[in-house]
Amino acid sequence: VSKPAHLITNGPESLESELRVYFQDNHIQAAHRLDKDTSGAMIFALNKDAFEQIKTLFKKNLIKKTYRVIVKGGIGKKTFTLDTPIHGQKAVTHAKLLKSGKVASYLEVSTETGRTHQIRIHLASAGHPVIGEMEYDRKPLEHQLMRQIPRQMLHAYQLSFVHPYTREMVSVTAPLPADFDQCLTLLGLRELTPKQPE
Numbered sequence: 001v002s003k004p005a006h007l008i009t010n011g012p013e014s015l016e017s018e019l020r021v022y023f024q025d026n027h028i029q030a031a032h033r034l035d036k037d038t039s040g041a042m043i044f045a046l047n048k049d050a051f052e053q054i055k056t057l058f059k060k061n062l063i064k065k066t067y068r069v070i071v072k073g074g075i076g077k078k079t080f081t082l083d084t085p086i087h088g089q090k091a092v093t094h095a096k097l098l099k100s101g102k103v104a105s106y107l108e109v110s111t112e113t114g115r116t117h118q119i120r121i122h123l124a125s126a127g128h129p130v131i132g133e134m135e136y137d138r139k140p141l142e143h144q145l146m147r148q149i150p151r152q153m154l155h156a157y158q159l160s161f162v163h164p165y166t167r168e169m170v171s172v173t174a175p176l177p178a179d180f181d182q183c184l185t186l187l188g189l190r191e192l193t194p195k196q197p198e
Contacts, residue, residue, distance in 0.1 A: 001015065001019065001041075001042050001043075001044055002039070002040060002041060002042075002174035002175070003015050003034055003038075003039055003040060003041075003042050003156075003174075004039055004177065005036075005037050005038065005039040005151050005177065005179065006036060006037060006151065007036065008036050009030045009032075009033040009034055009042070010029075010030045010033070015030070015042070016028065016029065016030045016044070019044060025046070027046060027047050027048070028044050028045070028046060029044065029045050029048075029051050030042065030043075030044055030045075031043040031044060031045050031050075031051055031054035031055060031058065032054075032055075032058055032114075034156055035117070035152075035154075037132070037151040037152045037154075038152065038154045038155070038156060039154075039155050039156070039174070039177045039180065040067070040155045040156025040157060040174045041156045041157065041158060041159045041172050041173065041174040042156065042159075043063075043159060050164070050165075053164035053165075054164065056164075057161055057162075057164065058114060061112060061113065061114070062161060062162070063159060063160070063161040064110065064158075064159070064160040064161065065110060065111055065114075065156065065158075065159060066108060066109070066110050066156075066157050066158040066159075066160075067108070067109045067110070067111075067119060067154060067155060067156055067157055068098075068106070068107070068108055068109075068154075068155045068157045068176065068180070069106075069107050069108075069109050069119065069123070069130055069153060069154050069155070070104055070105070070106055070107075070130070070131045070153035070180070070183055070184065070187065070189065071104060071105050071107060071123050071128040071129060071130055071131060071153075072103070072104055072128055072129055072131055072137070073103070073104065073105065073127065073128050074100050074101060074102055074103070074104075074105060075097050075100050075105040075107070075128060076100070077097065078096070078097050079094070079095065079096050079097070080094075080095050080126075081093065081094050081095070082095070082122040082123070082125070082126055084122065084125055086115040086116075086117075086118060086121055086122075087115070089113075089115060090113055091111075091113045091115045091118050091121075091122065092111065092112035092113050093109060093110075093111050093112075093118060093119060093122040093123075094109065094110050094111075094112070095107045095108070095109045095123075096108045096109075098189075099189045099190075101187055101188050101189050103187065104131060104187045104189060105128065105189070106184060106189040108157070109123075117135070117136070119154060120133055120135065120136050120152070120154070121136055124136035124137055130152045130153060130154050131149055131152070131153045131183065131187075132149045132150065132151050132152040132153050133152040133154075134152075149183055149186075150179060151179065153180055153183050155174070155176060155177065155180050156174060157173060157174060157176075158171065158172065158173045158174070159171070159172050160172075
């Protein structure tokens with residue numbers, strides 16, 4: 001499922017409760033979580049066994065999670081890895097630069113570990129906090145354009161894993177939501193699409 005921003009994962013008035021109503025099935029359960037203001041790809045289990053199987057894949061880090069994120073500041077490096085422990089636990093985040101601008105940069109990020117708020121904490125500690133993020137970025141917004149951004153610009157772009165029953169490779173991509181796309185345009189970070197041969 002592609003989760004919209006501003007919606008919690010589970011509990012009352014959540015994406016999980018909406019799916020249960022829509023499919024008229026109370027067994028539907030979120031197999032992991034995304035923050036309320038994070039959009040993107042999520043896995044929901046249709047029964048208890050599927051839920052346990054997916055949870056095991058997450059625990060063993062067998063689900064590849066790729067995020068798209070817009071951060072403050074220009075970045076010169078094409079790739080970098082952040083591995084500062086979080087709350088005393090190992091945490092590894094890999095980042096690839098998609099486009100850099102004067103005031104912001106567009107990154108593709110993958111995580112080896114699944115610590116709470118890992119991407120937000122790591123990028124803020126590296127001096128490139130996620131745009132629209134309030135918890136780990138205390139600095140006032142000097143840039144006028146950034147004041148118009150309504151939420152943290154973090155999007156769960158892709159999930160890839162081996163299906164626990166069919167053993168086939170599953171890879172799903174959640175398209176960028178409109179507000180994320182607008183933010184890229186606003187900050188001049190839209191990726192240049194290669195020209196099609198005529």
